[in-house]
Amino acid sequence: MGVLEATDLALPPIAPRRRQPQTNGVKATVTSSTTKQPSLRTHFTLNTGAQIPAVGFGTWKAAPGEAGRAVEAAFAAGYRHLDCAPLYHNEAEIGQVLRATSVPRGEYFVTTKLWSSDHRRASQALDKSLRDLGLEYVDLWLMHWPVTLPPASEPEGYGKEDRTVHDPEWDFRDTWREMERILRDGSGRVRAIGVANFSTVNLEKLLSAPGVTVVPAVNQTELQPLLPQDKLHALCAARGIHQTAFGPLGGAPVEGSTTLHDEAVVREIAKARGVSTANVLLSWGVAKGWSVIPKSVNPGRTAANLRDNFVPSDEEMRKLDGLAGSAGPRRFNRPNWGTTVFHDDDVNTK
Numbered sequence: 026m027g028v029l030e031a032t033d034l035a036l037p038p039i040a041p042r043r044r045q046p047q048t049n050g051v052k053a054t055v056t057s058s059t060t061k062q063p064s065l066r067t068h069f070t071l072n073t074g075a076q077i078p079a080v081g082f083g084t085w086k087a088a089p090g091e092a093g094r095a096v097e098a099a100f101a102a103g104y105r106h107l108d109c110a111p112l113y114h115n116e117a118e119i120g121q122v123l124r125a126t127s128v129p130r131g132e133y134f135v136t137t138k139l140w141s142s143d144h145r146r147a148s149q150a151l152d153k154s155l156r157d158l159g160l161e162y163v164d165l166w167l168m169h170w171p172v173t174l175p176p177a178s179e180p181e182g183y184g185k186e187d188r189t190v191h192d193p194e195w196d197f198r199d200t201w202r203e204m205e206r207i208l209r210d211g212s213g214r215v216r217a218i219g220v221a222n223f224s225t226v227n228l229e230k231l232l233s234a235p236g237v238t239v240v241p242a243v244n245q246t247e248l249q250p251l252l253p254q255d256k257l258h259a260l261c262a263a264r265g266i267h268q269t270a271f272g273p274l275g276g277a278p279v280e281g282s283t284t285l286h287d288e289a290v291v292r293e294i295a296k297a298r299g300v301s302t303a304n305v306l307l308s309w310g311v312a313k314g315w316s317v318i319p320k321s322v323n324p325g326r327t328a329a330n331l332r333d334n335f336v337p338s339d340e341e342m343r344k345l346d347g348l349a350g351s352a353g354p355r356r357f358n359r360p361n362w363g364t365t366v367f368h369d370d371d372v373n374t375k
């Protein structure tokens with residue numbers, strides 16, 4: 026586990042980029058000494074020593090009746106990381122697939138999360154996720170948001186709480202100490218703990234809190250070319266915290282609004298490479314050094330999102346890195362928590 030005293034927590038180096046296109050990185054090795062050609066990263070190493078797949082599978086908004094099929098398609102396509110959460114109301118359906126799969130448990134990585142109204146009952150919430158997923162352990166357990174809500178009054182209200190009404194006597198540092206306790210309690214229910222949606226301000230607050238000894242293995246946040254979060258990335262890299270990009274495709278399209286897929290630079294690279302705009306966005310993320318967890322309930326897109334990624338050239342990276350500056354920063358997932366959670370956002374972030 027990543028303890029605060031540990032100093033050697035730097036991220037592994039990102040594989041150097043090459044100018045020639047390369048596809049089907051999933052089967053590629055991390056480095057190839059015979060060809061001396063850089064390959065697409067297939068995994069990143071966490072501060073626990075565990076490996077997290079570079080491209081995982083998101084499950085938010087995979088509706089009842091869809092989520093199980095989507096996960097089956099993801100396994101068949103070769104995904105070996107599922108990003109889950111009780112908030113998504115589909116862990117039980119995903120659990121049916123996990124109970125039936127022939128993929129050995131040691132060969133896939135599962136993340137689940139602790140929802141905000143469960144901060145005071147973390148252990149029970151974890152047990153519920155494990156029961157629903159049909160698992161003895163999860164590889165990674167994340168605090169979903171850095172805000173504590175009072176428990177929902179009835180089960181139907183779970184996830185629909187008023188996010189602006191907070192628990193005044195319990196904050197995310199209390200929750201993290203409890204997650205640390207569970208990590209070490211000998212039950213083996215979680216292999217690593219981490220956070221999500223933490224800004225630099227909240228990360229510093231967590232890391233300097235009395236009694237906190239474990240450095241989060243992961244901070245899962247929205248990361249895409251219009252929201253590269255350089256300051257957050259620098260802090261995470263310095264503290265040995267791996268970043269996972271959620272919403273790497275900009276999330277579900279909103280009627281009347283443009284998407285990341287519409288950005289001219291993204292389209293041009295996709296056209297030149299003969300891949301989808303999604304592959305351009307995902308390849309950029311992996312080249313930046315973070316794991317990406319695209320969601321799809323469309324089996325064709327699911328397969329292509331894993332299969333057709335490539336190592337972007339320096340020129341392609343320069344163009345994609347320039348997008349936030351030219352098009353302006355944009356955050357697609359911005360719920361109102363009634364308090365600042367996105368401390369690092371530029372004032373112009375749309």
Ligand SMILES: NC(=O)c1ccc[n+]([C@@H]2O[C@H](COP(=O)([O-])OP(=O)(O)OC[C@H]3O[C@@H](n4cnc5c(N)ncnc54)[C@H](OP(=O)(O)O)[C@@H]3O)[C@@H](O)[C@H]2O)c1
Pocket residue numbers: 082083084085086108109169221222245246270271272273274275276277278286301303304318319320321322323326327329330358
């Ligand atoms: N920690 C957090 O607070 C947090 C927040 C948000 C998300 N997440 C996690 O991150 C995962 C991914 O984020 P997300 O689901 O918000 O968004 P996303 O993966 O960026 O985008 C998903 C949307 O893109 C579409 N899509 C997928 N592949 C595509 C392709 N090749 N071409 C065009 N469109 C494509 C999907 O539609 P189809 O399904 O119809 O293909 C869906 O509408 C989530 O599922 C969840 O596991 C975590």
